[in-house]
Amino acid sequence: MGEVLTYHTTVRDEWIDYNGHLSEAFYVLVFGFATDHLMEKVGMDERYRADTGCSLYTVEAHVRYLREVAPRSELTVTTQVISVVDKKLRFCHEMTVGDTLVATEELLALHVANARAAPFPDDVAARLRRYQRPVPDYAGRGIG
Amino acid sequence: MGEVLTYHTTVRDEWIDYNGHLSEAFYVLVFGFATDHLMEKVGMDERYRADTGCSLYTVEAHVRYLREVAPRSELTVTTQVISVVDKKLRFCHEMTVGDTLVATEELLALHVANARAAPFPDDVAARLRRYQRPVPDYAGRGIG
Numbered sequence: 001m002g003e004v005l006t007y008h009t010t011v012r013d014e015w016i017d018y019n020g021h022l023s024e025a026f027y028v029l030v031f032g033f034a035t036d037h038l039m040e041k042v043g044m045d046e047r048y049r050a051d052t053g054c055s056l057y058t059v060e061a062h063v064r065y066l067r068e069v070a071p072r073s074e075l076t077v078t079t080q081v082i083s084v085v086d087k088k089l090r091f092c093h094e095m096t097v098g099d100t101l102v103a104t105e106e107l108l109a110l111h112v113a114n115a116r117a118a119p120f121p122d123d124v125a126a127r128l129r130r131y132q133r134p135v136p137d138y139a140g141r142g143i144g
Numbered sequence: 145m146g147e148v149l150t151y152h153t154t155v156r157d158e159w160i161d162y163n164g165h166l167s168e169a170f171y172v173l174v175f176g177f178a179t180d181h182l183m184e185k186v187g188m189d190e191r192y193r194a195d196t197g198c199s200l201y202t203v204e205a206h207v208r209y210l211r212e213v214a215p216r217s218e219l220t221v222t223t224q225v226i227s228v229v230d231k232k233l234r235f236c237h238e239m240t241v242g243d244t245l246v247a248t249e250e251l252l253a254l255h256v257a258n259a260r261a262a263p264f265p266d267d268v269a270a271r272l273r274r275y276q277r278p279v280p281d282y283a284g285r286g287i288g
Contacts, residue, residue: 024202029169060287061207108287140286143204143252
């Protein structure tokens with residue numbers, strides 16, 4: 001069983017919509033911060049991107065909005081890798097407030113070198129696989 | 145064949161990420177503006193929400209990021225309804241820059257009355273169905 005990666009942040013006032021709760025785009029923004037955190041953990045940080053011309057591009061995202069999130073909430077995002085195959089990375093984020101799961105995001109991303117898809121370097125792939133865990137039951141499904 | 149609903153906006157500088165392109169969360173923000181535009185068109189505007197205590201909550205979203213989008217790009221979002229059944233609305237947004245499709249979003253939303261799911265009023269459902277069009281081939285699929 002792989003390691004669990006966690007990222008923490010606090011809901012900012014400018015992320016709140018007219019219903020008084022976290023707006024849908026800002027769940028995705030926070031999930032993006034958690035993706036940046038994963039990239040740093042596996043060596044795909046700002047320096048790697050500058051030195052190699054490589055980066056990670058999100059191709060598809062499936063978000064499930066499960067609960068409303070109040071202003072100033074403390075968010076925890078746990079990240080797990082589903083698979084790393086060649087140039088493709090599949091992974092999931094789960095967002096919680098306290099013990100309550102409030103949203104999930106399943107992602108497909110591509111490793112790119114100078115804007116063209118390219119296999120992950122072996123060392124980066126190996127570090128990504130440290131966070132590989134069993135596939136959640138919501139992954140791979142269409143909107144239902 | 146239903147009507148096509150379009151929404152226009154321009155990419156703002158604060159939506160650009162470290163790669164110099166529209167950041168993933170801000171595609172979702174723009175799609176959210178297009179959802180607000182749909183709500184206004186079918187009578188679910190701010191006054192409706194205040195008068196009735198009803199609103200529309202996004203439950204799931206599947207985003208496909210197809211092309212990078214440059215700063216200051218002129219965006220067009222076309223919106224089409226897939227189905228309106230009881231309290232559930234399925235719909236899609238497609239984002240273009242000029243003639244190029246840059247992203248799609250498939251959504252499942254619930255009509256809620258005072259935070260509990262409730263069927264759409266008949267007149268709102270009828271207006272939503274004006275925008276009903278054939279189901280796009282990417283709808284209903286898992287991440288692939």
